[in-house]
Amino acid sequence: MIMEGIKIIGIEKHFEKKILFDISLEIEKNKITGILGPSGSGKTTLLRIISGLEIPDKGAIYINKKCVCSEKIFIEPEKRNLGFVFQDLGLWPHMNIKEHLDFVLESKGIINSEQKEKEAVKILKLVKLENYLKIYPHQLSGGEKQRLAIARVLAQDSKILLLDEPFSNLDPVLKKELKKELVALQKKMKLTIVYITHNPSEIFDIADKIIILKDGRIMQEGKPKEILKKPKNKFIKNFLI
Ligand SMILES: Nc1ncnc2c1ncn2[C@@H]1O[C@H](COP(=O)(O)OP(=O)(O)OP(=O)(O)O)[C@@H](O)[C@H]1O
Ligand SMILES: [Mg+2]
Incomplete structure (x- = not known):
């Protein structure tokens, strides 16, 4: 059955060598x-394929029940409504x-200055940057830059966010704080989030479901607790320590 969220069926991809092998998975709304x-292991390649920045050799992708990629169909990245x-x-x-x-609001057709200001402040409040309107990226700390990137993606109105190692360069305290904010935002705005990382500790406390990839194949998937309790093999057991 094709469900809401993202459904991936039998994705294969090679560059010089084969990178992804028959990847099928579901990302729940x-x-x-x-x-x-x-x-x-192929995480970024998989995310780029979902977003349409890379074309798979084989397989199909559905986003909210709509086919965006198959042997016959290819929907451009900007039309997939993903952030x-x-x-x-x-x-x-x-x-x-x-x-x-x-820039993002104008591309959505919001051109009235007052309306733009109102929208921008509303979104920046969500990531606590509403007092930084005139500040440039080089004047921001690492955590503030990450929050700006998230605000920009929220301004697009896409309900599905693909995050590739979004908090990787931050200190543990800030990472914890931003993760908390991300979970609050996800609940408040009913977002569907795909969060990629090579670091188990970054995701086990916030994910509803985890998919473990190794050498381009899915090794195990399930709720964090299930995986922790019953890692399928030695590799996963050691990887999670
Ligand atoms: N455009 C490309 N051309 C050739 N090889 C590529 C290309 N993109 C990725 N690869 C190769 O595919 C493999 C998987 O790369 P990918 O970036 O998907 O891994 P990853 O799981 O995201 O790793 P990391 O945790 O280091 O970000 C790597 O061996 C990489 O060198
Ligand atoms: Mg990567």
């Missing part, structure tokens, strides 16, 4: 799904915070 695996935050964040150095938000 309004939940946080963690994709966890060691470096080089991404990649590890390097991709902030625009020449734009202040307000301008980052304006």
